[in-house]
Amino acid sequence: MSISSKDYISTFADKTILVLGDSMVDVYLRGESSRLSPEAPVPVVDIHTRDMCPGGAANTVLTLCALGARVHYISVVGDDHDGLWLQKTLAHAGANIESTIRVPHRHTLVKSRVMAGDHILIRYDSGTHTPLDIGTEETLIEKIKTLYPSCDAVLISDYDKGIITPAVLQTLTGLMDIQPRYFAVDSKRLSFFKPLEPSLVKPNYEEAIRLLHLPATSSSRVQQLSPFIGQLSSSTAADITVVTLDNEGVLVIQPGSETYHAPALPVQSPQVAGAGDVFISTFLLAQLSNADVKESTDIALAAAAIAISKHGTASCSRHELAAHFTQCEKCITSSEALRHMCLLYKAQGKRVVFTNGCFDILHSGHVSYLNQARALGDVLIVGINNDESIRRIKGHLRPINPLNDRIDVLAGLVAVDHIVAFGNENDDTPIPVIDVVRPHVFVKGGDYAGKSLPEASTVERHGGRIVILPLLPDHSTSRIIDRVQQAHALAG
Numbered sequence: 001m002s003i004s005s006k007d008y009i010s011t012f013a014d015k016t017i018l019v020l021g022d023s024m025v026d027v028y029l030r031g032e033s034s035r036l037s038p039e040a041p042v043p044v045v046d047i048h049t050r051d052m053c054p055g056g057a058a059n060t061v062l063t064l065c066a067l068g069a070r071v072h073y074i075s076v077v078g079d080d081h082d083g084l085w086l087q088k089t090l091a092h093a094g095a096n097i098e099s100t101i102r103v104p105h106r107h108t109l110v111k112s113r114v115m116a117g118d119h120i121l122i123r124y125d126s127g128t129h130t131p132l133d134i135g136t137e138e139t140l141i142e143k144i145k146t147l148y149p150s151c152d153a154v155l156i157s158d159y160d161k162g163i164i165t166p167a168v169l170q171t172l173t174g175l176m177d178i179q180p181r182y183f184a185v186d187s188k189r190l191s192f193f194k195p196l197e198p199s200l201v202k203p204n205y206e207e208a209i210r211l212l213h214l215p216a217t218s219s220s221r222v223q224q225l226s227p228f229i230g231q232l233s234s235s236t237a238a239d240i241t242v243v244t245l246d247n248e249g250v251l252v253i254q255p256g257s258e259t260y261h262a263p264a265l266p267v268q269s270p271q272v273a274g275a276g277d278v279f280i281s282t283f284l285l286a287q288l289s290n291a292d293v294k295e296s297t298d299i300a301l302a303a304a305a306i307a308i309s310k311h312g313t314a315s316c317s318r319h320e321l322a323a324h325f326t327q328c329e330k331c332i333t334s335s336e337a338l339r340h341m342c343l344l345y346k347a348q349g350k351r352v353v354f355t356n357g358c359f360d361i362l363h364s365g366h367v368s369y370l371n372q373a374r375a376l377g378d379v380l381i382v383g384i385n386n387d388e389s390i391r392r393i394k395g396h397l398r399p400i401n402p403l404n405d406r407i408d409v410l411a412g413l414v415a416v417d418h419i420v421a422f423g424n425e426n427d428d429t430p431i432p433v434i435d436v437v438r439p440h441v442f443v444k445g446g447d448y449a450g451k452s453l454p455e456a457s458t459v460e461r462h463g464g465r466i467v468i469l470p471l472l473p474d475h476s477t478s479r480i481i482d483r484v485q486q487a488h489a490l491a492g
Helices: 005-010 057-066 082-094 133-152 168-177 190-196 205-212 221-236 276-288 292-310 320-327 333-347 366-376 386-393 403-411 433-435 456-461 477-491
Strands: 016-021 023-036 045-055 068-076 100-103 109-116 119-126 154-160 184-189 240-243 250-253 258-264 354-355 379-385 418-422 440-447 464-467
Touching: 005 023, 005 292, 005 386, 016 057, 016 133, 023 057, 023 068, 045 082, 045 109, 057 068, 057 082, 057 154, 057 276, 068 082, 068 133, 082 100, 100 133, 100 386, 109 440, 119 258, 154 276, 168 190, 168 258, 184 190, 184 276, 190 205, 190 221, 205 221, 205 240, 221 240, 221 250, 250 292, 258 292, 276 292, 292 320, 292 386, 320 333, 320 403, 333 354, 333 379, 333 418, 333 433, 354 366, 354 433, 366 379, 366 440, 366 464, 403 418, 418 433, 433 456, 456 464
Parallel strands: 016 068, 016 154, 023 109, 068 100, 154 184, 354 379, 354 440, 379 418, 440 464
Antiparallel strands: 023 045, 109 119, 240 250, 250 258
């Protein structure tokens, strides 16, 4: 039996990752600007909100926790409010932060951005980024030695802010020689980590051309880098080098193998901050789950697309990632999968429409109705009564077509995004499905106009609205059955 992407994703929770790197706090001061300062020709921003987010290696920790992995975090923060906030936030996300060292004479790195609307006017940085003192360095190395044997992989998130010193790198190289582990490195100075011979490195385009001493290009980045694949691979000494190229996707380089170019998934109005952390974290977990390089790339690209498509955040959870691959399926059989899929659609700003019926003999009236329903939103989910439900409602001679056949026919319609069967001896309404989907719009046919809908209170409780669509006259399954029976009688 072939293994699906969702099968790989389901094993992410079995993995233990040691993250080592530079902790940061990202601060966003958001407001509006409508005037210049009288003191200097600069805008005055009236701040409305102050948002704090884990940044640097701490964001990678959050990403791995969201993907379901067990995470041990080794880093250094200042003995200050920002460091304490960062530790509490990561602990709340599920990370083991006992090995994050608080140092009194250091200040936690903070990157503060002043924003007017969606525009960053200025960024100012604060915090200590000098190399660690000998005592702190020795403490950090001991923590690495303690946690290393229990981890499945090490992910280094290095911003060259003083945490990964030559002595730390020498320690990691020595441990790797004795007990090999999967090493993934995300760094602005990849040549520094060449002695480690990492399993995976992930330079972005700017980092790649810096390694190759090339100028930036305004044309195809893939074409520019292609002649230098061997040089790029040798400069990192990694088993796998993945170059992220923004909207051009990624280049996956392995010595002795053909270079693999994977295009980016299309995303409207992407918010790209943090996408690289999501990509390398997901790629790493997929590799540990025995996915091959191509499968790992596809899964990681999907996670990055989810992260940059969401409003107000750049993250991807294990459930969201599984839901992405569920979105590729027409028939949804799990309520949990359906719930997470709908949550993902809504996080992406998509409008979900739900309707239901027996759809026993699909006819032009059904097709017209479903096309109209789909036009009311971005996603149409169709609930379909199972066979036992139809027998209870319409009698023992129905359905004419069994459930699987009815699903196959509905799945062939472009208007229908997903199908879910429902009905049990206690409830033949779609209310349990509506409780899961929580649609923006619930659609019923014109024959329900003026009638009390049992689903109405559930739809409205979840903030949805009800739309009654007109049906084509003289188009119904019952009429078709009657005509067939009349024709059969006449022929007899």
